[in-house]
Amino acid sequence: MKFCTGSEYLVRCIQRGVVSRCVLPTARVIRTHWTVRTYHLVSDSRHLRGRIRSCSSNGDPVFGGGKSTLNRFLSTDVALTKKQVVDRTPLEQYEYLVSIGQIRDDSFQRGIVSSLVSLHKAVKNYHPTPIEYPNIDDLKPKRGILSFWSRNKSYLQRKVSLDNIPKGIYLYGDVGCGKTMLMDMFYSTIPTTVLSKRRIHFHAFMQDVHKRAHALKVQHGSDFDSIPMLAAALADEARVLCFDEFQVVDVADAMLLRRLFEALIHHGVIFVITSNRAPDDLYKNGIQRQSFIPCIELIKERLHVICLDSPTDYRRIERPLKNVYHSPLDARAKEHAETWFNYFANPRDPPHAATHSIWGRELQVPKASGKVAQFTFDQLCGQPMSAADYLELARNYHAFVITGIPILTLSNKDKARRFITFLDAVYESHGKLVATSAVPFSEILSDDRHSSDRPKEMDQNMLDMVGEMGLTNESLKSLNLFTGDEEVFAFSRALSRLQQMSSAQWVDAAE
Structure with a gap:
């Protein structure tokens, strides 16, 4: 496999241990005994997840740190060997999966x-034009009376024709309908x-x-406009971006x-x-949604919006259970957890x-062995952990044993959200989940929006916070941030995924 323009320079950089600059991004394939993954060498070494020590005779990189170093370098969002079927069209691949019984034929x-x-x-x-990076100086704040109008003018005001860019696809529908x-x-x-x-x-x-921002x-400084540079780097790394479970619930993300x-x-x-x-329902009733x-509108203009309204939730089709979930929390629960661990x-x-380090913080794992980690529910979801923490766990472990899961309701949003975020991370990494809970797994998540025990008003701290944003109590009553609408969607998805992750097919799948 050949390097891109400037290959001799790149090889010298690789042999020194650091990739510092490359004229064009290069898609490469790392072959090992357990997977094939695609990665991209980009112009900035900060985007790499490790250091390449040398090159083998066929040009493939050799890592000095063994499998663990390789895992740190590889991103979890690239395809595994079993998913690389580049000699078929989507229709040919669909018909093949139907023929071998892996999926059901569905007219929708x-x-x-x-x-x-x-x-x-x-x-x-499609033959896209080369990526043009903005000038660093254009992204720094200008001084003087015309600074507002001059900032980024040379970069952001360039007219780009979109006529030759294929329109993408936006698939939406209920959980389990086959979107992913x-x-x-x-x-x-x-x-x-x-x-x-x-x-x-x-x-x-x-x-x-x-x-990365x-x-x-x-x-470059806290007032540096990172978006143009970040967008150029992301486009340089991938001209086709596939997002699963797209949703916007945070004003900063929006x-x-x-x-x-x-x-x-x-x-x-x-x-x-x-x-x-649907696109029109994204960030519905969110703060500053008008912005x-x-x-x-851009999504609707540049993507074909398609509703996949298949009536069948394929993740809920009965499959043999492996008994990875145990309830109630009786004497056998401890034995169940120990057996699976x-x-x-x-x-x-x-x-x-x-202990794992993430963003300068220490992430504690109470019990681990090889690629399995065990937590109590309070250890996993009772602390202020973020999506980044759960993604880091999913990158480092292939199986999780979670004990003492209570019934989760919308009244307990923080723990419920963390548990759902954890489930998403494990599901996306094809990890295994073993759990002991107070009730059967199908009843772990409960929609209690109409419960008489649920608080009807925000507490004073919340009122003080939103008051600083110029919002009133009445205006907030319609926001889905406080009505639980987003959690209901997330709960529904989590229930479907819990069902799928309990199947023999999932548990027995190769890691």
Whole structure:
């Protein structure tokens, strides 16, 4: 496999241990005995997740740190070997999966596949222009009376024709209707020799964006406009971006996405997105939603919006249970947890506490062995942990044993949200989940919006906080941030995923 322009320089950089500069991004493939993954060498070494020590005779990189170093370098959002089916169209792959019994033939899904086939053809014939990075000085604040009008003028006011950029696809529908399966099938049929690509859960994408934006501001100053530079780097790494479970619930994300999406589209990035919500329902009743409307209009303009309203939730079709979930919390619950922990544990790695570093903080794992970690529910969700913490756990462990899960309700939003975020991270990494709970797993999540025990008004601290934003108690009553609408969607998705993760097919799948 050949390097891009400037290969001799790149090889010298690699042999020294640091990739510092490359004329063009290069898609490479790392082959090991357990996976094949695609990564991209980019112009800034900060984007790499490790250091390449040397090159083998065939040009592939050799890592000095063994498998653990390789895992740190690789992103979890790239495709595994079993998903690389680049010699088929989406329709051919769909019919193949039906023929081997892996999926059921569905007339609703076939209608979507035809749209994916059209996009697949357009992508293979798409020849995007090279990415043009903005000038660093243009992104720094200008001084003087005309500073507001002059900032970024030379970069942001360039007119870019969108006529030659294929329109993407926005798939939305109820949980379990096959959105993610269809997107993954499309992703697997795009040859990396045609266009660079990236498939990622939206939680993980936003964590990556915030982290890289923070790094740019640390380097260039807090008033540095990081979005244009970040958009250019993201477009350089992937011309096809596939987002799973797209949703906007945070005002900071909403304001960032409005500019980022526009910049990525003008760089020629093609989007394939799955969501539980139609575009017009994104960030519904959110704070400052009016400022997010341009992003919604851009999505509707540049993506074909398709409702996948298949009546069947395929994740709820009965499959043999492996009894990975146990209830109630009786004497057998402890035995259940110990049995499964020992099943996943490494006999040569005695159970021990572990510590991981993330964003300068220490993340404690009470009990670990090999690739399995065990927590009580309070240890996992009773502390102020973020999506980044759960993604880090999912990157480091393939199986989780969670004990003492209570009934989760909308009245207890913080713990419920953390548990759902944790489930999303484990599900997306194809991890295993063992749990002991107070009730059967199908009843762990409960919608109690109409419960008489649920608080009817916000507490004084919340009122003080929103008062600083110029909002009133009455205006907030309609916001889904306080009505629980977003949690209901998330609860529904989590229940469906819990069902799927309890199947023998999921538990027995190779890691």
